[in-house]
Amino acid sequence: MNVHREPAEFPPCLKEFITREGDTVQVVGTLSPNSMPQELLELCIRETGADRLRKGAYIDMCRIATAEPVRAGQVPMLLGISNVPNGLHHTLETYCMHLRNILRLMEQHENYCFLPLEQKNWPSYDPFVSEGGLALILRTTEPFLMLEIRREPMVAALREHLLRKAVSVGYDGMHRENIRMALRALIQELGG
Numbered sequence: 001m002n003v004h005r006e007p008a009e010f011p012p013c014l015k016e017f018i019t020r021e022g023d024t025v026q027v028v029g030t031l032s033p034n035s036m037p038q039e040l041l042e043l044c045i046r047e048t049g050a051d052r053l054r055k056g057a058y059i060d061m062c063r064i065a066t067a068e069p070v071r072a073g074q075v076p077m078l079l080g081i082s083n084v085p086n087g088l089h090h091t092l093e094t095y096c097m098h099l100r101n102i103l104r105l106m107e108q109h110e111n112y113c114f115l116p117l118e119q120k121n122w123p124s125y126d127p128f129v130s131e132g133g134l135a136l137i138l139r140t141t142e143p144f145l146m147l148e149i150r151r152e153p154m155v156a157a158l159r160e161h162l163l164r165k166a167v168s169v170g171y172d173g174m175h176r177e178n179i180r181m182a183l184r185a186l187i188q189e190l191g192g
Contacts, residue, residue: 002148013136013148022131023057025162027117030076031090032060035114037101056131057111059166060102064116067189070095096192099183106180113171114179129159 004013026032065075070090077088090098105112124141135149135158149155171179 001151001154004146004148005143009146013146017128017130017134017136020130020132020134021056023059024128024130025059025061025159025166026126026128027061027162027165028063028126028128031062031064031095031098031102035060035062035098035102035105035112037097037104057113058109059113059115059163059171061115061117061162061166061169063122064118064186065090065095067186070190092190092192096187096190099187099190100192103180103183106176113166113176114183115166115169115171116179116182117169127158127162129155129162131159135159 069075070092073089073091075090075095077090077094102114106114124139126138126140128136128138133150133152133155135147135155137147137149137158139145149158169175
């Protein structure tokens with residue numbers, strides 16, 4: 001296990017995670033960078049993980065904001081890290097753009113499962129697990145840090161935990177259609 005304490009060390013780990021093959025499960029405190037539309041992603045970073053969605057099941061559990069914090073500009077664009085100096089935050093337009101792209105991904109990729117989470121007490125970490133033997137745990141409050149886990153039993157245990165969470169929320173069949181309807185309703189509420 002490697003511990004990265006400097007935010008500058010996070011991108012290589014995230015890039016490796018995004019490009020790995022195999023099923024993926026993640027829980028993030030804001031809309032996922034993997035579901036960002038290309039034009040929005042280019043505002044934040046130059047490389048995208050969009051091809052990743054073609055390589056296996058992708059369960060994307062994300063904290064979804066209500067209209068009020070989006071209107072107030074309080075929703076971070078990347079990884080739920082909101083108190084980074086000069087961090088990017090969503091506007092009404094960019095949040096709606098991101099939600100519309102999630103709908104597009106759900107329609108184009110049957111293996112992409114988006115699960116909006118509305119937890120009130122969100123933990124201060126975001127777990128990412130790839131079937132390919134890599135797990136990342138990102139602490140989203142100061143002091144920021146990332147745990148890079150490669151021990152297969154630990155990766156498998158975290159993956160199983162996240163899969164159980166996804167099953168408890170529900171992500172297939174009628175759940176999938178209900179999620180689409182909820183996203184459309186939020187887009188409409190936001191005026192997008």
